[in-house]
Amino acid sequence: MTSRRTLLKATLGGTAAALLPTAATAAASATAPGGGPVLRLPAPGGPHPVGLRTLPLTDPARTDPWVGGPREVMLTVLYPARSVRGLPRAPQLTPAEAREFAGYAPLVHPGLPGPGAVDWGAVLTHGYPGAPPLPGRRPVLVYSPGGGDSRTLGTGLAEDLASHGRVVVLVDHPGDATQVELPSGLRTTVLTGPPDPATFRTMTDTRIADLRLVLDRLGTLPLAPVMDLGRIGLYGHSAGGTAVVHAARGDHRVGAVANLEGYLDLDPAAAGADRPLLLFRSELFEGAARIEASWAGLPGRRALLAAANHWAFTDYGPLVAGLRAAGLVTVATRDALVGTGDPVAALARVRRGVGAFFARRLG
Template identity: 80%
Template sequence: MTSRRMTSRRMTSRRTLLKGTLCGSAAALLPTPASARGSGPFLRLPAPAGPYPVGMRTVHLTDPARSDPWVGGVRELMLTVLYPARSVRGFSRAPQLTPAEARLFAAYAPRVHPGLPQPGAVDWGAVLTHGYAGAPPLPGRRPVLVYSPGGGDSRTLGTSLAEDLASHGRVVVLVDHPGDASQVELPTGMRTTVLTGPPEPATFRTMTDTRIADLRFVLDRLGGLPLAPVMDRTRIGLYGHSAGGTAAVYAARDDRRVGAVANLEGHLALYPTPAGFGRPLLLVRTDGFEGAAGVESSWGDLPGRRVLLTGASHWAFTDYGSLVPQLQSAGLVSATARTALVGTGDPVGTLAGVRREVGTFFTRHLR
């Protein structure tokens, strides 16, 4: 991976760009043993590299002040909160997806990303995180990082990066955006995405505005979350992938609670972004994403650290970055599909680079 100041290139078409924003995902690869269960390959998420074990809790929020733009009624959100744990003895690792979510994801994934395995080829419900559900938090007050996934993705596809950030001493809040997320299991029932293809400009604007409001609502409610005693709300960062990176920058633009923002290949042409953004900004893109030129152009002269991931593509920022190479090794994903999704580079090296850049950035600016 190299880092450098990026030069502007010709914008890609709006359709190509929005197709890229529909989903987001990234991480890296571990060896894939054969499944003893006969349900396809046994997929592993990469372990976090920090000194602390990771606890995990799921939180349901409702915002009575807002109506859900997709289905009406009170706006609901699901969060996953990851944090350094005091001990994980006696607690179990949480699955990446609930059984109901796994069934829907199996049907959804190959429609959004042609080339991913068809339903029945992979037991997505068997993929475990490295977070221990309900483990007690390590005492102390820690920086808070809030994550927004790519358009069409659920929060669970940002697990690997979040676990690593938490294992180094941060509290990380993964936010689902029901309505555009592929699937979200709420206490009131399952929500699936309203997106059936690249959104029209009006739909994309609604999606972005809703995400901005969701993120600001989460910031409003941090003090009432179960992990609030270990959250230092004077040190808050936002980060996001693709449409989530777009929302993170715009949410922070007029919110002084946010001390730093990391945008992982999110487009910034929807609203004006002041050249003097006023907060530390990390802008990361890949060399293999077909919409990269448009993304880079939309960043204009924004000040901040700019990083180029070589040998990578758009979804290498998410857990697809580790899962897709394993699926290719098992003969379930072609080389062409792997290249389009996550690139041709070494997934372990890509993961290490993303972790290093994002982790170092927040350590430097949320002291």
Template identity: 70%
Template sequence: MTSRDTTPRRSTPRRSTPRRTLLKGTLLGTAAALVPAAAAAATRGSAAAPAGTALRLPAPTGPHPVGLRTVHLTDLSRTDPWVGGPRQVMLTVLYPARTARGCPRAPQLTRDEADAFAELAPLVHEGLPAKGTVDWGAVLTHGHVNAPPLPGPRPVLLYSPGGGDSRTLGTHLAEDLASHGRIVVLVDHPGDASQVELPSGLRYTVLRGEPDPATFHTMIDTRVADLRLVLDHIPDFLTGIAPEAPAIGIYGHSAGGTAAVYAAHHDRRILAAADLEGYLDLDDLGSLDRFDRPLLLLRTDGFDGAARLERSWAGLPGRRALLTGAGHWSLTDYAALVPRLQTAGLVTSATRTALVGTADPAVNVEVLRHRVRGFFARHLL
């Protein structure tokens, strides 16, 4: 695939996605390829950081172990707005497993993704450690590769990450939802995500700082179409996991929250939506005044875009929730990772406050999980 940047082109969301699409369902690598990587990550720790600073994600709280697989989609009917060629999307599918015995835990990032992220991290989020300081590839998820699924029908939740972030930064919340009986599909949006490993190789972000309005619109247009593509193929890649047509919800962080709500606005298959601090003022994507499905609007008290956010949410019939002592990225895995980096002396207190706030990370992680889990439990059977 071409890796050159191009000028973003505006596109208008369509009501349906043509079916000329290629789908590849794979495990995270293959079991044979992953076992050495997972074993190495488990024993290596965070080799580049001071002793005792290995980064860990909070464990899920539900009764079920979590299974994991990855899926690659190619939409032959749509041109990638960033680099040209057919549009490609990568997914991580997390689901409640019958057992995790004999199934290795997956690393949060593949080795190539971790190397790329180590270089990009301080550019995407000012104040994160420089390359060579933290071994991001040593962070393990609680997802067990190709674990046998727990039998029974399950609601499905789609997740769209924040602009500039990859799908992997939504891992802890997704794993918790899966451990409580949901199927969660983490969606990467190549081009604006920091890095995405496709079968053809790594794709890097085209973003350089905050996107201008035209670029932001292209991001959201593209994400809405990506999410529609995923909706079209849920029956295909959930074969063997979900036995029947599931109830579907959607949630997202920041630009992902924006995309999630507009995707729900345009697609009746989505029965409930949660916006984790994403603006909803893109009127050319459709007025949300008559949005008629359950909607969770969750924000932090430390977000510097709070005034615009509140204006864009005004009048919407959503359930409101506030995370206190928190920053914008408290709604991602940074909530758990950044305080550990501060304890190790690898980020300053000012960086921690700017990213995730000052509250006890364990408290905010649990509040976020409780709010999102409870919302979908009420509205998706």
């Protein structure tokens, strides 16, 4: 297990590497059936309730570089719903994913509570599976998570974007994600040590190909009738930020790109921005100097998340705030993940910044 911790920590950090009123309200106000706190994600702030569909995609023309066979990816599609009356909210993780994540959490981020301390399967989203979509064609945003993360850790930002009238597609990248449940079964990370340059390049190239597969298939998805395929944006965190910039280059379908603290020095010549670009980083990330060097000379809008650390862009913000309020993580663990500032304020800034950028560029 030590080798997985080393790998996943390197992957997560090195490859980037109405809101709750206070951080304390992110904490449990109840106890999960198995003991421990019930953690809460912040409600989206837009005028629309959020529908949700989970969809698999298979690319028979591409071989999965990690396990062989046709490449599979998993999507969560969020959208403004016409009504959610009588429908249950979806959990953030399936039962199988929750069990796997409970074991990985303290290995990915030392200081997070271990198995049995938190019922990760009890964390609910604000998405309602199968809700009828609101009529009309809407901009489409496609999200790639950070290295080692599953798509579900981008739920809070995605729900807010959807509640303001976008269709948001969260993409999992099986093989480097800690866990993802596919129709063929549960996949966990296949990496067993710090990735060498060739492995890291395979990981990034695989993510780029996954994103292009999704772009190719948007028009075939069940929710295609409410998608405006003339208004597509990509956004990603950490390794996902790296991937979306490269995936968008030269693709006329993509109108704007938001990079949430992803390095762009993997292939500088191919990372040039040829469309509107948001470059958003946190103040306290240990890789800040490398981030800035890799972004040097790129045109685009710059934004800084003050008093925040790398994972404040993700659901770790409210989740770690809840764990801290419940006494399950130390101040040092919180600071190393999401920073010294209020993670709720940080999340509000991310929502405003990303939402406003895509509103200006895509309408």
